[in-house]
Amino acid sequence: MRKNIVAGNWKMNKTLGEGVDLIEELNEQLNGTQVKCEVIIAPPFYLLPTATQLTEGGVIKVSAQNCADKESGAYTGEVSAAMLKSAGVSHVIIGHSERRAYYGETDETVKTKVELALKEGLTPIVCIGEKLEERESGKAFDVVKGQIENGLFGLSAEDFGKVVLAYEPVWAIGTGKTATKEQAEEIHKFVRDTVAAKYGTQVAEDLTILYGGSCKPSNAKELFSMPNVDGGLIGGASLKSEDFMGIIKAFE
Numbered sequence: 731m732r733k734n735i736v737a738g739n740w741k742m743n744k745t746l747g748e749g750v751d752l753i754e755e756l757n758e759q760l761n762g763t764q765v766k767c768e769v770i771i772a773p774p775f776y777l778l779p780t781a782t783q784l785t786e787g788g789v790i791k792v793s794a795q796n797c798a799d800k801e802s803g804a805y806t807g808e809v810s811a812a813m814l815k816s817a818g819v820s821h822v823i824i825g826h827s828e829r830r831a832y833y834g835e836t837d838e839t840v841k842t843k844v845e846l847a848l849k850e851g852l853t854p855i856v857c858i859g860e861k862l863e864e865r866e867s868g869k870a871f872d873v874v875k876g877q878i879e880n881g882l883f884g885l886s887a888e889d890f891g892k893v894v895l896a897y898e899p900v901w902a903i904g905t906g907k908t909a910t911k912e913q914a915e916e917i918h919k920f921v922r923d924t925v926a927a928k929y930g931t932q933v934a935e936d937l938t939i940l941y942g943g944s945c946k947p948s949n950a951k952e953l954f955s956m957p958n959v960d961g962g963l964i965g966g967a968s969l970k971s972e973d974f975m976g977i978i979k980a981f982e
């Protein structure tokens with residue numbers, strides 16, 4: 731069954747006290763209520779054990795923003811999928827465009843990280859999306875197709891069924907420029923059709939595809955109303971509880 735998800739990517743924001751405050755504010759508003767979507771937060775690595783402890787037994791699930799492309803060993807500064815699992819994390823964002831742009835991540839590293847995450851029973855939230863020049867030169871469809879094929883189509887249908895996709899047009903991330911609901915739907919439908927051609931209709935129908943890129947309380951409802959948009963991966967608007975709650979409430 732396809733899930734609706736609202737996931738907050740905190741990026742490199744929040745000191746310990748600030749992060750704890752935000753989690754406590756969200757817990758207060760979410761726990762004990764009927765929430766119509768899965769709610770995930772992705773704080774920086776150092777906050778993950780605190781976040782999993784504070785959210786235990788509640789509504790919020792905890793994701794990492796990245797994991798290593800190696801299992802263990804002499805890789806200074808890296809954090810493995812197994813370490814995330816041991817901290818109680820359930821999800822991991824993989825291949826975010828900022829990782830691709832600033833840290834040299836490729837479809838190849840995405841593929842390796844997804845395999846390592848799945849091996850630990852973590853749910854990968856895999857980001858795909860085209861840059862502005864790629865959209866303007868009519869290559870958006872080819873770019874996302876290539877990212878899916880190279881990063882994910884080596885998986886068995888069973889493993890692919892454990893993945894969440896996030897379509898995040900790079901030109902819409904942190905820019906205030908949101909894709910229109912029609913632009914988002916067009917790519918999401920194309921992604922679902924591409925997955926159906928490889929793994930069959932059922933796997934494609936069950937796949938959750940999130941939209942990401944300047945999503946906020948004022949535009950979430952119309953984006954999420956599209957048939958192939960199953961929620962959002964939220965950056966800036968996940969840093970304040972009232973904004974994040976406003977997006978979660980788009981599902982009511």
Ligand code: PEP
Pocket residue numbers: 739898902903904905906942943944945963964965966967
């Ligand atoms: C993101 O980085 O995943 C994102 C969607 O950021 P923003 O919402 O700030 O555009």
